[in-house]
Amino acid sequence: xxxxxxxxxxxxxxxxxxxxxxxxxxxxxxxxxxxxxxxxxxxxxxxxxxxxxxxxxxxxxxxxxxxxxxxxxxxxxxxxxxxxxxxxxxxxxxxxxxxxxxxxxxxxxxxxxxxxxxxxxxxxxxxxxxxxxxxxxxxxxxxxxxxxxxxxxxxxxxxxxxxxxxxxxxxxxxxxxxxxxxxxxxxxxxxxxxxxxxxxxxxxxxxxx
Amino acid sequence: xxxxxxxxxxxxxxxxxxxxxxxxxxxxxxxxxxxxxxxxxxxxxxxxxxxxxxxxxxxxxxxxxxxxxxxxxxxxxxxxxxxxxxxxxxxxxxxxxxxxxxxxxxxxxxxxxxxxxxxxxxxxxxxxxxxxxxxxxxxxxxxxxxxxxxxxxxxxxxxxxxxxxxxxxxxxxxxxxxxxxxxxxxxxxxxxxxxxxxxxxxxxxxxxx
Amino acid sequence: xxxxxxxxxxxxxxxxxxxxxxxxxxxxxxxxxxxxxxxxxxxxxxxxxxxxxxxxxxxxxxxxxxxxxxxxxxxxxxxxxxxxxxxxxxxxxxxxxxxxxxxxxxxxxxxxxxxxxxxxxxxxxxxxxxxxxxxxxxxxxxxxxxxxxxxxxxxxxxxxxxxxxxxxxxxxxxxxxxxxxxxxxxxxxxxxxxxxxxxxxxxxxxxxx
Amino acid sequence: xxxxxxxxxxxxxxxxxxxxxxxxxxxxxxxxxxxxxxxxxxxxxxxxxxxxxxxxxxxxxxxxxxxxxxxxxxxxxxxxxxxxxxxxxxxxxxxxxxxxxxxxxxxxxxxxxxxxxxxxxxxxxxxxxxxxxxxxxxxxxxxxxxxxxxxxxxxxxxxxxxxxxxxxxxxxxxxxxxxxxxxxxxxxxxxxxxxxxxxxxxxxxxxxx
Numbered sequence: 021x022x023x024x025x026x027x028x029x030x031x032x033x034x035x036x037x038x039x040x041x042x043x044x045x046x047x048x049x050x051x052x053x054x055x056x057x058x059x060x061x062x063x064x065x066x067x068x069x070x071x072x073x074x075x076x077x078x079x080x081x082x083x084x085x086x087x088x089x090x091x092x093x094x095x096x097x098x099x100x101x102x103x104x105x106x107x108x109x110x111x112x113x114x115x116x117x118x119x120x121x122x123x124x125x126x127x128x129x130x131x132x133x134x135x136x137x138x139x140x141x142x143x144x145x146x147x148x149x150x151x152x153x154x155x156x157x158x159x160x161x162x163x164x165x166x167x168x169x170x171x172x173x174x175x176x177x178x179x180x181x182x183x184x185x186x187x188x189x190x191x192x193x194x195x196x197x198x199x200x201x202x203x204x205x206x207x208x209x210x211x212x213x214x215x216x217x218x219x220x221x222x223x224x225x226x227x228x229x
Numbered sequence: 230x231x232x233x234x235x236x237x238x239x240x241x242x243x244x245x246x247x248x249x250x251x252x253x254x255x256x257x258x259x260x261x262x263x264x265x266x267x268x269x270x271x272x273x274x275x276x277x278x279x280x281x282x283x284x285x286x287x288x289x290x291x292x293x294x295x296x297x298x299x300x301x302x303x304x305x306x307x308x309x310x311x312x313x314x315x316x317x318x319x320x321x322x323x324x325x326x327x328x329x330x331x332x333x334x335x336x337x338x339x340x341x342x343x344x345x346x347x348x349x350x351x352x353x354x355x356x357x358x359x360x361x362x363x364x365x366x367x368x369x370x371x372x373x374x375x376x377x378x379x380x381x382x383x384x385x386x387x388x389x390x391x392x393x394x395x396x397x398x399x400x401x402x403x404x405x406x407x408x409x410x411x412x413x414x415x416x417x418x419x420x421x422x423x424x425x426x427x428x429x430x431x432x433x434x435x436x437x438x
Numbered sequence: 439x440x441x442x443x444x445x446x447x448x449x450x451x452x453x454x455x456x457x458x459x460x461x462x463x464x465x466x467x468x469x470x471x472x473x474x475x476x477x478x479x480x481x482x483x484x485x486x487x488x489x490x491x492x493x494x495x496x497x498x499x500x501x502x503x504x505x506x507x508x509x510x511x512x513x514x515x516x517x518x519x520x521x522x523x524x525x526x527x528x529x530x531x532x533x534x535x536x537x538x539x540x541x542x543x544x545x546x547x548x549x550x551x552x553x554x555x556x557x558x559x560x561x562x563x564x565x566x567x568x569x570x571x572x573x574x575x576x577x578x579x580x581x582x583x584x585x586x587x588x589x590x591x592x593x594x595x596x597x598x599x600x601x602x603x604x605x606x607x608x609x610x611x612x613x614x615x616x617x618x619x620x621x622x623x624x625x626x627x628x629x630x631x632x633x634x635x636x637x638x639x640x641x642x643x644x645x646x647x
Numbered sequence: 648x649x650x651x652x653x654x655x656x657x658x659x660x661x662x663x664x665x666x667x668x669x670x671x672x673x674x675x676x677x678x679x680x681x682x683x684x685x686x687x688x689x690x691x692x693x694x695x696x697x698x699x700x701x702x703x704x705x706x707x708x709x710x711x712x713x714x715x716x717x718x719x720x721x722x723x724x725x726x727x728x729x730x731x732x733x734x735x736x737x738x739x740x741x742x743x744x745x746x747x748x749x750x751x752x753x754x755x756x757x758x759x760x761x762x763x764x765x766x767x768x769x770x771x772x773x774x775x776x777x778x779x780x781x782x783x784x785x786x787x788x789x790x791x792x793x794x795x796x797x798x799x800x801x802x803x804x805x806x807x808x809x810x811x812x813x814x815x816x817x818x819x820x821x822x823x824x825x826x827x828x829x830x831x832x833x834x835x836x837x838x839x840x841x842x843x844x845x846x847x848x849x850x851x852x853x854x855x856x
Binding site: 445446449450452453454456457458459460461463464465468470471472473474477491492495498502630631634635 | 753
């Protein structure tokens with residue numbers, strides 16, 4: 021398969037995942053004349069939506085820039101990529117769990133929903149780790165591998181670690197967990213900025229087309 | 230990231246948003262033998278659907294023609310664009326609020342639904358404003374910037390103003406609000422026509438490929 | 439806008455419409471141990487799904503081959519195309535009405551559902567007619583217009599006529615209506631075959647790239 | 648139609664089918680404070696999701712590599728391809744039947760759900776068989792047909808046979824049926840690996856671009 025077809029397909033899945041998240045917004049049951057109260061009570065849905073939209077959006081930017089460095093794909097890479105897409109589509113589910121459990125304000129349920137969220141995030145980061153490891157061994161599939169890889173190679177390990185700590189932290193204190201999940205997402209964004217800067221540098225140096 | 234990949238991704242999100250709107254059409258609960266009455270009573274769903282379809286459609290045409298003038302993207306632009314896409318996917322929700330509240334004919338709820346709609350529209354226009362401001366400063370990312378930008382630079386300010394007035398107007402009179410939201414959408418469409426004319430002129434003058 | 443971007447966007451909307459149709463298939467309420475009976479009782483959903491899938495599929499093939507003859511787009515064409523896409527996404531709704539009303543076996547409701555279906559189909563064909571008329575006047579937008587247009591110019595009028603007769607027929611006899619809607623869809627398919635043959639002939643003659 | 652447009656459209660449908668599968672994950676009804684138990688009781692949904700995601704994913708990889716060997720399309724091929732896409736979108740439905748019936752633990756219902764799943768899988772394989780047969784006769788549409796086709800020509804017959812045996816086996820023993828469906832999916836994956844290896848070999852030999 022040509023690498024740009026793989027990327028177009030992956031971009032398509034990311035675009036659909038991003039957009040399907042909105043289906044979680046349903047008109048609430050409300051007492052006629054008090055729609056406003058019912059909608060305002062849905063703030064957890066909005067919060068969970070914002071969290072997941074920018075998380076998936078960052079993952080897309082990241083995935084896109086990373087695959088732009090790959091010049092060829094093969095069977096193994098296709099399977100790793102399909103697994104990443106699988107876990108990304110899954111995010112939809114813990115997002116719903118979050119908004120539902122926060123709306124119902126039970127602490128044990130909220131903790132469980134955050135646990136699911138952190139678990140999916142951890143698996144996503146672990147699969148990116150597998151991707152990095154695989155590409156490190158098969159650098160013939162990549163353009164200008166060494167230097168590029170050196171800069172970013174520890175990023176997935178770091179985010180796996182953050183989500184693992186989040187998973188443990190949540191069991192003791194929900195809000196500590198939330199804080200760590202947010203840290204994880206922000207870390208992704210920073211990692212993306214670094215990846216992008218490194219990709220851009222190659223472009224400017226004319227080392228890459 | 231290459232600008233055409235960013236555009237393909239954004240086009241994908243717009244296409245999905247447009248199509249998901251139809252999921253708001255559900256077969257109504259009806260008394261057997263009187264499906265026709267139940268369907269006719271769903272006219273608010275159709276009206277809200279038409280409103281949002283052509284609103285999002287216009288936004289797409291607009292977004293598409295604007296990004297066709299950009300020759301390169303960067304981190305900041307990616308984040309602005311992702312934020313625009315975020316608010317565009319949100320439209321789905323006030324659309325449902327509108328059709329539901331109009332069907333139930335409570336004036337306070339209708340007013341609230343229009344308020345939500347105008348609010349989302351205002352934020353979308355504000356983000357386009359941010360986009361215009363950003364591009365005005367970074368004209369190195371654009372082709373033939375000056376003249377093109379002069380023609381259209383005040384459009385988002387105008388539509389933000391329209392939606393802000395709509396937001397206030399709705400609180401006094403729902404139908405004034407509706408009228409202003411429609412004005413806002415029609416204004417978008419006119420703005421698109423002007424943008425398109427200006428883009429086409431460059432093409433004809435051979436200043437652009 | 440470049441014509442291939444318009445086509446990619448339209449193809450995207452068609453692909454999503456085709457796939458969303460399946461969401462009408464929901465696991466039925468069933469008595470435990472008798473899932474098979476409940477599923478078999480859903481045959482109208484399957485029938486409506488098959489009808490709409492191949493109808494939308496044919497429309498896509500048709501739309502695709504027609505736009506492949508257009509070399510440039512403009513504001514008016516964008517608006518006509520957006521209107522066509524609007525009515526195509528609408529098909530989802532009468533499809534649900536059909537499967538629901540047939541399952542409930544009330545004749546008046548079935549007749550009404552078929553009326554809605556024929557109405558949407560008629561509007562789609564009417565918009566294709568508008569497209570043909572517009573392109574006939576603006577042949578500067580098309581490649582090798584004359585001969586190509588002569589072959590197919592009456593097709594939309596014919597299908598509008600078929601659906602108009604279907605609309606009337608349904609009021610007297612549901613099954614006559616069904617028969618005419620099927621005729622309409624089959625006519626679309628034949629029209630597509632003719633369009634495709636004519637497009638292919640140009641290719642073989644080397645008149646077109 | 649150009650073959651790459653047909654492929655882009657098909658890729659789009661596959662991407663949407665893959666992503667829509669996640670909509671089957673709904674927040675379960677749960678007793679407040681016991682969300683964890685309700686979510687854990689949803690394991691059949693996760694299992695069915697994993698099964699179908701990797702099945703559709705494999706079909707996509709397969710479809711993609713196969714169509715990469717085709718250099719031109721025509722009316723008949725478009726119709727065969729549309730039929731394949733039709734059955735692929737259908738998978739959504741037996742996936743829901745599976746997760747629902749396993750959750751309710753009635754053996755007769757589970758057997759019926761597996762029967763539906765195997766039936767859809769059988770029809771998909773049968774349509775791939777039709778595709779292979781058609782391409783065998785029309786090798787003018789393919790690049791380097793003979794050798795390539797010899798390697799893979801019996802694959803669809805084999806998978807039709809596996810699903811047919813699964814269909815019969817399920818009637819006697821649900822778990823035998825499950826085992827055979829899994830075998831069928833794994834067989835698809837192996838067939839994909841063989842197809843991919845054969846495609847790659849041509850690339851390396853410079854026989855294909």
